[in-house]
Amino acid sequence: MDFNDTPAEAEFRATVKAWIAANAGEYLQPPEKPWGLDDFVARSKAWQRKKHAAGYVGITWPKAVGGQGLTPMHQIIFGQEESRTYVPSGLYSIGLGMCIPTVFTHGSPEIAARYVPKALVGDEVWCQLFSEPVAGSDLAGIRTRAVRDGDPGSGSGTGDWIINGQKVWTSFAHKSDFGIVVCRTDFDAPKHKGLTMFIVDMKAPGVEVRGIKQMSGSSDFNEVFFTDVRVKDSHRLGAVGDGWKVALTTLMHERLAVGGKPRHAPGYQTLMTLAQGIDTEHGPAIAQADVRRTIADTYIADEGIKLTQMRALSALSRGAMPGPEQSISKVVVAKTMQDMAAFALDLSESAGLEVTPGSDLEKLQGSYLWSAGLRIAGGTDEILRNIIAERVLGLPGDLRPDKDTPFSELKPL
Numbered sequence: 001m002d003f004n005d006t007p008a009e010a011e012f013r014a015t016v017k018a019w020i021a022a023n024a025g026e027y028l029q030p031p032e033k034p035w036g037l038d039d040f041v042a043r044s045k046a047w048q049r050k051k052h053a054a055g056y057v058g059i060t061w062p063k064a065v066g067g068q069g070l071t072p073m074h075q076i077i078f079g080q081e082e083s084r085t086y087v088p089s090g091l092y093s094i095g096l097g098m099c100i101p102t103v104f105t106h107g108s109p110e111i112a113a114r115y116v117p118k119a120l121v122g123d124e125v126w127c128q129l130f131s132e133p134v135a136g137s138d139l140a141g142i143r144t145r146a147v148r149d150g151d152p153g154s155g156s157g158t159g160d161w162i163i164n165g166q167k168v169w170t171s172f173a174h175k176s177d178f179g180i181v182v183c184r185t186d187f188d189a190p191k192h193k194g195l196t197m198f199i200v201d202m203k204a205p206g207v208e209v210r211g212i213k214q215m216s217g218s219s220d221f222n223e224v225f226f227t228d229v230r231v232k233d234s235h236r237l238g239a240v241g242d243g244w245k246v247a248l249t250t251l252m253h254e255r256l257a258v259g260g261k262p263r264h265a266p267g268y269q270t271l272m273t274l275a276q277g278i279d280t281e282h283g284p285a286i287a288q289a290d291v292r293r294t295i296a297d298t299y300i301a302d303e304g305i306k307l308t309q310m311r312a313l314s315a316l317s318r319g320a321m322p323g324p325e326q327s328i329s330k331v332v333v334a335k336t337m338q339d340m341a342a343f344a345l346d347l348s349e350s351a352g353l354e355v356t357p358g359s360d361l362e363k364l365q366g367s368y369l370w371s372a373g374l375r376i377a378g379g380t381d382e383i384l385r386n387i388i389a390e391r392v393l394g395l396p397g398d399l400r401p402d403k404d405t406p407f408s409e410l411k412p413l
C-alpha cells in the first residue's frame with residue numbers, strides 16, 4: 001500500500017486546488033444560513049455548469065459519451081478537493097453517479113447521445129426508481145409492472161410499454177426530469193429473471209410524485225405512482241428480462257458512492273471541543289471516564305475508516321477495483337456518526353446547552369438525524385454485514401429459498 005500521490009496525481013491535485021481556489025468563491029466558507037430547496041437546486045445547477053466548462057464532470061467516463069476518459073483516482077482527487085469547500089452537493093450524485101452510467105452502458109448510442117450531455121452539464125436531473133413498499137433490501141421482489149402494448153413487428157399495437165405501480169424513497173424525484181425504473185415484465189419467471197429496466201420521463205402523463213416529510217424537517221425523497229405511463233421500447237435499458245443485471249450496474253456504483261463519511265460531518269474533535277467546554281456537577285466533562293472513552297472509540301473508528309478508504313484508494317491507484325470490503329466503511333461510518341452524535345447531544349442536554357444556528361450542537365443534531373438514513377440507504381447495516389460475511393469472510397450464504405420459484409407462485413408477506 002502506498003498512501004502518497006504519485007507525481008502525476010500530485011500534479012493533477014495541484015491543478016484542481018488552483019481551479020477550486022479561483023472558482024469556488026463564496027463556497028470556500030460555510031454558508032451563513034441554510035439554503036432553501038429551490039435555492040439549493042439553482043446553486044447546484046450553476047456549480048455543475050462551471051465544473052462542466054472546466055472539464056471536471058464525467059471524469060472517469062469514456063470520451064465517446066462526453067466524459068474525460070481519466071481514472072477513478074482523478075475522480076477521487078477532484079472529490080477530495082471539492083469536499084473541502086461548501087459547494088452545493090447531492091443533487092447530481094444519484095443521476096451522474098448511478099443512473100447515467102447505467103444509461104450509457106445499457107442504452108443504445110442514440111439514447112446515450114440524447115441524455116448524457118444534458119445530464120453532464122446539469123440541465124437535466126435524474127432519479128433512481130428501484131425501492132417499493134415491499135421491496136427494498138429484497139429488490140428483486142418488486143411488483144411495478146410493465147406490459148407491452150402489442151408488437152409493431154406483427155402489426156398490432158404501438159409496442160410501447162405501459163407501466164403501473166408504486167415506488168418509494170425516491171430521492172429528488174420532485175426535482176428530477178428523468179429516472180431509471182426497474183419493472184416486472186414476466187410474473188412467471190423466478191424473481192430475478194422477470195425484470196426489465198426503462199428510462200422514464202418524470203413529467204409524463206400518469207407519473208405522480210408525492211413528497212415524504214422527514215424527521216429532520218426536510219423533504220428529500222418521495223413516493224412515485226405510475227398509472228398507465230407509456231414508455232417507448234427505445235427507452236428500454238438492456239434486454240427484456242435482463243433488468244436484474246442492469247440494476248447491478250447501478251447498485252455497484254451506489255455502493256462505491258455511499259461508502260464514505262459525509263462532507264463536514266462532525267468527528268471526534270467536535271465531541272472533544274464540546275466536552276472541554278462543559279462543567280458538570282462531577283467536574284469537567286472532559287475528565288469523565290465515559291466521555292474520554294467515547295472520544296477514544298470515535299477516534300479509533302474514524303482512523304479505521306480512513307485507513308480502509310486509503311486501502312481502496314491504493315487499489316484504485318494501482319488500477320485495481322476495491323472489493324466488497326468497501327461495505328465495511330459504510331457500516332462503521334453510519335453507526336459511529338449516530339453513536340457519537342447521540343452521546344454528545346445527551347451530554348449537552350444534561351449541561352443545559354442550547355442548540356443555536358450554525359453551532360457545533362446544531363451540526364451534531366443534523367448528523368444524528370441523517371445517520372439513521374445512512375444506515376439504510378445504499379444497503380442496510382444487516383445487508384452489508386451479509387455481504388461482508390459471505391464475500392469477505394467466506395461464511396455460508398443467507399437463506400434464499402425463493403430464488404428459483406416463479407414470482408407468481410410466491411406468497412405475499
Ligand SMILES: Cc1cc2nc3c(=O)[nH]c(=O)nc-3n(C[C@H](O)[C@H](O)[C@H](O)COP(=O)(O)OP(=O)(O)OC[C@H]3O[C@@H](n4cnc5c(N)ncnc54)[C@H](O)[C@@H]3O)c2cc1C
Pocket residue numbers: 094127128129130131132133134135136137138168169170171172221373374376377378379380381382383386398
Ligand atoms: C436516505 C435514503 C435515500 C434513499 N434513496 C433511494 C432512491 O433514490 N431510490 C430508491 O429506489 N431507493 C432509495 N432508498 C431506499 C433504500 O434503498 C431502501 O430503504 C433500502 O434498500 C432498505 O429497504 P427497505 O426500506 O424496504 O427495508 P427492508 O428491506 O424492508 O428492511 C427492513 C429491515 O429488515 C432487515 N433485513 C431485510 N432483509 C434482511 C436479510 N436478508 N438479513 C438480515 N436483515 C434483513 C433490514 O436490514 C432492515 O433492518 C433510500 C433510502 C434512504 C434511507
